[in-house]
Amino acid sequence: MTINLIKIRFTIAALAGALCCMALHAKKPSLTYVDADALTVINRAQEQAPGWQRLDVDRYPDLTPKVKSYYSYPTGLAVAFRTNSPRITARWKTTGKGHGVNTTAIAQSGLALYIKSDGKWTFAGVGKPTYNAKKHSSTIIQDMADGQKDCILYLPIYDGLDSLEIGVDSACTISAMPNPFPRKKIVVIGSSITHGSAVSHPGMAYPARLERMLDMEFANLGASGQCKLEEFYARIAADSKADAFVFDTFSNPSAEQIEQRLEPFVRIVREAHPETPLIFLQTLRRETTNFNRGTADFENAKREAAARGMKKILAEYDNVYFIDPGMPIGDDHDATCDGVHPSDLGMDRILQVIAPQIREIIR
Amino acid sequence: MTINLIKIRFTIAALAGALCCMALHAKKPSLTYVDADALTVINRAQEQAPGWQRLDVDRYPDLTPKVKSYYSYPTGLAVAFRTNSPRITARWKTTGKGHGVNTTAIAQSGLALYIKSDGKWTFAGVGKPTYNAKKHSSTIIQDMADGQKDCILYLPIYDGLDSLEIGVDSACTISAMPNPFPRKKIVVIGSSITHGSAVSHPGMAYPARLERMLDMEFANLGASGQCKLEEFYARIAADSKADAFVFDTFSNPSAEQIEQRLEPFVRIVREAHPETPLIFLQTLRRETTNFNRGTADFENAKREAAARGMKKILAEYDNVYFIDPGMPIGDDHDATCDGVHPSDLGMDRILQVIAPQIREIIR
Numbered sequence: 260m261t262i263n264l265i266k267i268r269f270t271i272a273a274l275a276g277a278l279c280c281m282a283l284h285a286k287k288p289s290l291t292y293v294d295a296d297a298l299t300v301i302n303r304a305q306e307q308a309p310g311w312q313r314l315d316v317d318r319y320p321d322l323t324p325k326v327k328s329y330y331s332y333p334t335g336l337a338v339a340f341r342t343n344s345p346r347i348t349a350r351w352k353t354t355g356k357g358h359g360v361n362t363t364a365i366a367q368s369g370l371a372l373y374i375k376s377d378g379k380w381t382f383a384g385v386g387k388p389t390y391n392a393k394k395h396s397s398t399i400i401q402d403m404a405d406g407q408k409d410c411i412l413y414l415p416i417y418d419g420l421d422s423l424e425i426g427v428d429s430a431c432t433i434s435a436m437p438n439p440f441p442r443k444k445i446v447v448i449g450s451s452i453t454h455g456s457a458v459s460h461p462g463m464a465y466p467a468r469l470e471r472m473l474d475m476e477f478a479n480l481g482a483s484g485q486c487k488l489e490e491f492y493a494r495i496a497a498d499s500k501a502d503a504f505v506f507d508t509f510s511n512p513s514a515e516q517i518e519q520r521l522e523p524f525v526r527i528v529r530e531a532h533p534e535t536p537l538i539f540l541q542t543l544r545r546e547t548t549n550f551n552r553g554t555a556d557f558e559n560a561k562r563e564a565a566a567r568g569m570k571k572i573l574a575e576y577d578n579v580y581f582i583d584p585g586m587p588i589g590d591d592h593d594a595t596c597d598g599v600h601p602s603d604l605g606m607d608r609i610l611q612v613i614a615p616q617i618r619e620i621i622r
Numbered sequence: 623m624t625i626n627l628i629k630i631r632f633t634i635a636a637l638a639g640a641l642c643c644m645a646l647h648a649k650k651p652s653l654t655y656v657d658a659d660a661l662t663v664i665n666r667a668q669e670q671a672p673g674w675q676r677l678d679v680d681r682y683p684d685l686t687p688k689v690k691s692y693y694s695y696p697t698g699l700a701v702a703f704r705t706n707s708p709r710i711t712a713r714w715k716t717t718g719k720g721h722g723v724n725t726t727a728i729a730q731s732g733l734a735l736y737i738k739s740d741g742k743w744t745f746a747g748v749g750k751p752t753y754n755a756k757k758h759s760s761t762i763i764q765d766m767a768d769g770q771k772d773c774i775l776y777l778p779i780y781d782g783l784d785s786l787e788i789g790v791d792s793a794c795t796i797s798a799m800p801n802p803f804p805r806k807k808i809v810v811i812g813s814s815i816t817h818g819s820a821v822s823h824p825g826m827a828y829p830a831r832l833e834r835m836l837d838m839e840f841a842n843l844g845a846s847g848q849c850k851l852e853e854f855y856a857r858i859a860a861d862s863k864a865d866a867f868v869f870d871t872f873s874n875p876s877a878e879q880i881e882q883r884l885e886p887f888v889r890i891v892r893e894a895h896p897e898t899p900l901i902f903l904q905t906l907r908r909e910t911t912n913f914n915r916g917t918a919d920f921e922n923a924k925r926e927a928a929a930r931g932m933k934k935i936l937a938e939y940d941n942v943y944f945i946d947p948g949m950p951i952g953d954d955h956d957a958t959c960d961g962v963h964p965s966d967l968g969m970d971r972i973l974q975v976i977a978p979q980i981r982e983i984i985r
Contacts, residue, residue, distance in 0.1 A: 358753040360732065363820070363959060364723035374913060382955040383913050390721040391754055402916040457726070457822055459959035468956070550737060550746050553765040592745040593831070594966070596726060596822035603957070604966035 288428045290348060295423040299339040299435045301411070302470070304446045304478035304499045311336065311420035314480065314495065321491050326482045328356065333414035334454060335466055335479025340410050341436040344427030346401035347372065347410070349386045354419030355393040359483075361457045361596045364388050367417040371462035372399045373471065375409040375439075380471045383410075385460050393421075409436060413461035416454065417483075440476035443621060445469070446499045448492050449507025452543070452586065453481025457596035459603050465610060466505075472614050475502075475621065487512035488520035490527065497531030503621045504528065504535065507585075509542040513557070514564035521568040529576060536578050536620050540585030540613065541565055543605075547598035580620055587612050651791045653711060658786040662702040662798045664774070665833070667809045667841035667862045674699065674783035677843065677858065684854050689845045691719065696777035697817060698829055698842025703773050704799040707790030709764040710735065710773065712749045717782030718756040722846075724820045724959045727751050730780040734825035735762045736834065738772040738802075743834045746773075748823050756784075772799055776824035779817065780846075803839035806984060808832070809862045811855050812870025815906070815949065816844025820959035822966050828973060829868075835977050838865075838984065850875035851883035853890065860894030866984045867891065867898065870948075872905040876920070877927035884931040892939060899941050899983050903948030903976065904928055906968075910961035943983055950975050 296311075308315040311333040316322060322330065353368045365371075370386030384400040399412075414420055427433045447453050447466045455464030462468075466477040478499070486492065488508050496504055508524070509517060528537060542562060548555035569581040586601070586609050588594040594605035601609060659674075671678040674696040679685055685693065716731045728734075733749030747763040762775075777783055790796045810816050810829045818827025825831075829840040841862070849855065851871050859867055871887070872880060891900060905925060911918035932944040949964070949972050951957040957968035964972060 360727035360750050360753055361822070363726055365960060369723065376912070381912055382909050382958075382961065384910060385960045387723050387960070390723055400913055403913045404915060408913075459724070459820055459822075459965040463956065463965075546745050547747060549739070549744055550763055550766045550771075552767060593826065593970075595745075596966075597728060597748045597750070598745065602822040602826075602966040603959075603968075604970050607956075607967050 288430060290346075290426040291429040292350060292424040292426045293433055295338045295412075295425050297435065298425070298433075299438060301337050301339055301438050301440065301476055302335045302478050304480055304495065304501075311414065311423070313478070318498075319491050319495060323485065326485045329454070329482045329485065330480070331419055332356070332417060333420045334416050334481065335464065335477070336414045337411045338414070338423070338425070339436050339439050340412075340425065340433055341407055342410060342427050342431060342433040343405065343407050344431035344433065345403040345405070346398065346428050348396070348398045348426035349412070349423065350396045350426065351386070351423040352421040353388070353393050353395065353415060354421060356419050359417055359456060361600055362417055363459055364390055365460045366455065366458050366463070368395065368415045369461060370397070370399065370415070371413040371460045373411050373413075373462060380411065382462065409439065411439060413467055416458070416461050416464060438476065440470060440474060443475040443502040444478070444500065445475055445503045445505060445621065446478045446496065446501040447480060447505040447507065448486065448496060449481045449505070450486045450510035451481065451483035451600060452510055453479060453507045454483045455479070455481065456483055457600035457602050458606060463603050463606065465606050468606065468610055469614060469617065472610065473618050473621070481507065484511055486510065487516050488524045490523070493524045493527035496528045501532070501535060504532075504537050505617065506537065506539045507542070508539065509561065509565040512561070514560035517561065517564040517568050521572065525572050525576060525579065534578060536580060538580045538582060538617060538620060539569055541581065541583035543586035543588055543601070545599050546592050546595050549592060582613055582616055585613065651793060653709075653789040654792040655713060655787040655789045656796055658701045658775075658788050660798065661788070661796075662801060664700050664702050664801050664803065664839055665698050665841050667843055667858065667864075674777065674786070676841070681861075682854050682858060686848065689848045692817070692845045692848065693843070694782055695719070695780060696783045697779050697844065698827065698840070699777045700774045701777070701786070701788070702799050702802050703775075703788065703796055704770055705773060705790050705794060705796040706768065706770050707794035707796065708766040708768070709761065709791050711759070711761045711789035712775070712786065713759045713789065714749070714786040715784040716751070716756050716758065716778060717784060719782050722780055722819060724963055725780055726822055727753055728823045729818065729821050729826070731758065731778045732824060733760070733762065733778070734776040734823045736774050736776075736825060743774065745825065772802065774802060776830055779821070779824050779827060801839065803833060803837060806838040806865040807841070807863070808838055808866045808868060808984065809841045809859065809864040810843060810868040810870065811849065811859060812844045812868070813849045813873035814844065814846035814963060815873055816842060816870045817846045818842070818844065819846055820963035820965050821969060826966050826969060828969050831969065831973055832977060832980065835973065836981050836984070844870065847874055849873065850879050851887045853886065856887045856890035859891045864895075864898060867895075867900050868980065869900065869902045870905070871902065872924065872928040875924070877923035880924065880927040880931050884935065888935050888939060888942065897941060899943060901943045901945060901980060901983060902932055904944065904946035906949035906951055906964070908962050909955050909958050912955060945976055945979055948976065
């Protein structure tokens with residue numbers, strides 16, 4: 260928070276000479292760009308991380324190369340700022356690392372802006388990346404009414420971010436704002452489903468949607484295909500300050516891995532956080548199991564192992580929760596992009612069921 | 623139909639010598655590929671079109687270059703076949719034309735397989751394209767139970783298709799099947815929303831979903847950003863045989879274009895189809911208008927022009943329908959990929975409202 264306050268003072272000072280732009284803006288006036296890391300960065304599981312990484316990946320030398328790569332993406336991070344500019348633009352550079360066939364380029368390498376309106380964070384526009392490129396520039400919104408706006412800008416889900424600048428009309432101001440979700444902080448550790456593999460833009464992964472629905476800060480530590488209850492995830496949770504943890508830890512491991520790893524995993528987290536609610540989500544019934552018998556057997560065994568394991572954990576530990584079904588995507592079989600990853604439709608069906616339960620647990 | 627029957631005979635003849643694979647399949651036996659155009663191709667607005675075009679674009683010399691390009695994509699087409707293979711694979715070549723930042727590669731250049739199960743077309747798997755490539759190969763499903771399966775495979779939405787081969791275990795059979803939706807045929811002419819710009823896979827554009835929901839064949843003539851009530855669309859409808867037409871013709875034009883073009887458009891279609899139901903969808907309230915006043919003015923004027931124009935048309939013509947709201951995407955502002963294009967979530971909300979109305983009109 261100290262750092263953010265310094266940033267706020269710096270930004271306000273830097274822009275103090277600028278006139279307020281109310282009623283002054285002509286058609287397409289010039290733009291002034293500010294480096295987004297002078298604004299408020301929210302949704303990090305731990306306070307510090309270099310550049311636009313969501314986690315300081317060098318703090319955990321036993322991360323696998325894939326997890327290290329994914330955790331260096333800014334997945335789930337957002338920049339919070341206040342501006343009176345009628346136009347908001349962005350220039351950004353990505354590493355070009357991510358290329359999911361189940362992800363739109365906007366979700367992968369783009370930006371999503373929300374503005375507070377009548378007390379609600381409301382979709383305002385997206386920053387469209389250039390297809391299959393590393394350098395991007397986009398007008399996110401323009402021709403807005405006068406007045407101060409509170410903004411959060413969600414960052415790319417599946418790409419590294421080298422730099423990000425936000426542009427406003429030169430006669431207007433932009434400044435860091437205090438964390439808009441100061442009440443509670445939740446850290447989510449999970450699979451591609453948490454990561455947001457098949458959502459349509461960076462504001463639609465379920466942790467980002469929970470953030471706006473529950474008015475609590477959510478850190479996204481989803482790692483596509485990689486979350487198999489490894490010990491390093493437990494240590495990351497142990498090292499993170501949170502008012503609750505959500506674990507999507509049954510989507511990637513096998514039944515055997517769940518049997519071997521669940522109890523030690525919970526023990527490490529519980530030792531560091533004796534009272535904090537630990538909320539485990541049962542994984543979804545994959546649509547790839549509709550006709551594939553081998554997949555169906557593997558997946559059923561996994562979900563049964565999770566249910567058995569959690570039964571023991573619930574008997575042993577207080578303030579641990581198992582939401583089952585944890586990812587109910589409906590029964591029309593049309594809520595995933597590829598049989599595994601919920602689309603925005605699947606995510607919405609999941610949230611209708613789990614958001615009220617998570618709210619109830621954390622309140 | 624004659625052509626399809628010839629194809630069926632040809633395919634059955636070609637494979638007559640092959641043993642049925644029941645209980646014979648070992649692990650990963652060899653594959654036999656058949657050219658998909660020897661199977662049954664459904665969802666074309668007009669009977670013939672060269673290659674994998676959805677419409678014979680040379681029949682309409684006044685198509686704009688963009689519409690000509692889009693109509694040469696196989697958008698909305700599907701291949702219907704019957705197989706007893708436990709595994710279905712595909713090899714296909716695309717032209718690499720489409721690169722939407724709001725579209726997954728699976729929707730853009732991939733395939734989506736549905737199999738009939740308990741009388742319902744059920745999602746089975748996707749054919750994953752190779753990212754940013756023209757040559758693709760994918761195992762769509764494997765390890766299925768024995769027995770004949772009725773299959774429909776939806777084709778790429780935003781890419782040209784040069785060739786498509788479907789692979790089955792060599793000891794098994796694959797054959798064309800009769801059109802699975804013989805009851806009614808509906809032709810949809812429209813914008814990117816019809817085209818399926820932001821859906822997650824080729825089976826999720828709303829015409830494809832209506833096809834499975836209503837058990838009627840739906841042809842998709844959506845052309846991203848290009849459907850401004852031009853006369854050639856009316857002539858395409860006039861030349862197409864259909865039990866009803868659905869028009870998403872208010873998403874792209876300006877208010878002025880709607881005022882000038884709607885009546886002549888309806889006149890041309892009605893002259894060719896004196897009794898056929900013509901169903902017009904009011905366009906959606908774009909989420910880009912949440913804060914952008916210029917866009918809001920333009921969009922409101924457009925929707926008002928559509929409502930005024932349709933009032934006159936309804937007074938003048940019988941069996942014309944105006945569904946308003948025609949694209950109700952909800953009020954949480956989170957049902958589009960980019961402020962304009964409904965994600966699978968937006969499409970689902972639209973269908974909950976319009977599918978029963980369309981069913982009622984057509985029955």
